[in-house]
Amino acid sequence: MTVSDRYRTSWEGFWEQSSGEQGEPFWDSDPALTARRDLEHLAPYADPTLPVADLGCGNGTQTRFLSGRFTAAVGVDLSAAAVAHARRADPGGAATYEQLNLADPAQTGALHERLGDTNVYMRAVLHQSDPEDRPAVAAAVALLVGTHGKALILEPTGQAKAVIAAIAARPGGPSPRLRRVMENDLRPGEVAEGEVAALLRAAGLTVLDEGATALAMSDTGPDGSPVELPARWFVVGRL
Template identity: 50%
Template sequence: MSVTSRYLDAWEGFWRDAPEEPGGVIWDAEPARSAERHLTLLRPHLADPALPIVDLGCGNGTQTRFLAERFPLALGVDLSAAALDLARRCDPAGRAEFTRLDATDPEAVRALHQRLGDANVYVRGVIHQSEPADRPRVVEAIRILLGDRGRAFVFELAEAAKDVLGELVHAPDGPPPKLRPVFSHGLAPAEVADAVFPELFRTAGLDVLATGELPLATTESAADGTRIELPAHWLVAGPGGSAPN
């Protein structure tokens, strides 16, 4: 099974229209405010830092390029071919690798695991943007890619983000400019209950090794000039049996 054509078309349209300049996409925050913070939280739980890392849902590859400087191999994967084209243009030095992957296609995910071996996995804002029926499949893809030795860092919007986004959408002047394309392309963030987030991983047979809260940094500013941040939470997961005693 794979994602619906509507979902694929929405992402292709979004990334075809996305600006190329850094920070042009609302969630394209600089690594110092995203992947660098996340790696600090993941690093104590890594069983093998020498494993490659897969940036699942890499988009234009901003975070992938950062990870490529800290792991032997960083592979950015995304559903959207347009996103991957942009990621490659933004990486003229070829620091990272990029390839298309439908994370809801278990055969494709197994083939990638066979190619890479066990891998660490970085996921930022993918599950809440997935169709409800696809969320367990995305988590299963993470489980497959981890194998026996990998660890995953997963960062997603919290329930409270829905209210913040609602306020932004209904502001007197309308949504902030960088938020408008998200809704116009039909990519409105979906609600994932806070309690459901870790249970998705436990149900897949993964151990949840650590959890916490950390705002999702955006590249958009409020009317008063402050940078908009959205409530979010994170977890580190590993294969069953990896949890500390």
């Protein structure tokens, strides 16, 4: 299975136009507000001696942080331009990065063969995936964690659309960060309530824990605080 040409072209175009600098993309917030906080949910379940795979790594901001918490870290992204940015931002090689289509089980299987069972960090990838690709993305998570790994999945809820709409409706129009998302046809997709858990269970995974959270963006509100999208987190694995 392969992702749609529209989806691939949109992401490649976005990252080709990007400088790759941390904080430039709308969602690329400081790891202190994202991966560091997120790992509090995963840590009680994950074996830190296993590697971690950051799925949809973009320019690698979160991957570099994760590399200091696990024995090894690999960031994967559909976009070749994103992977190139991630490699340039990590000259010391704290992590490794590669282009990978999560909807292609052959590619995901090859990654699992190289890594073995791995922990997974996936932040806001399912909602950006075309609906027909979401079961394959969930299956990719299941394949990568194998028997011993655990995954942390974070996805915005339907209420996130209202937050984004409010930003777009500000005087003067959308912020430059959000405008670039819209110009590249990166559509924030709505994941229905219960859909994420259902997809993960259908892939053979057990939801070990879950809860409400907020995804911090690099954009800020009028008071200077980070924009936050309502979201849910799920820790999954095999019992």
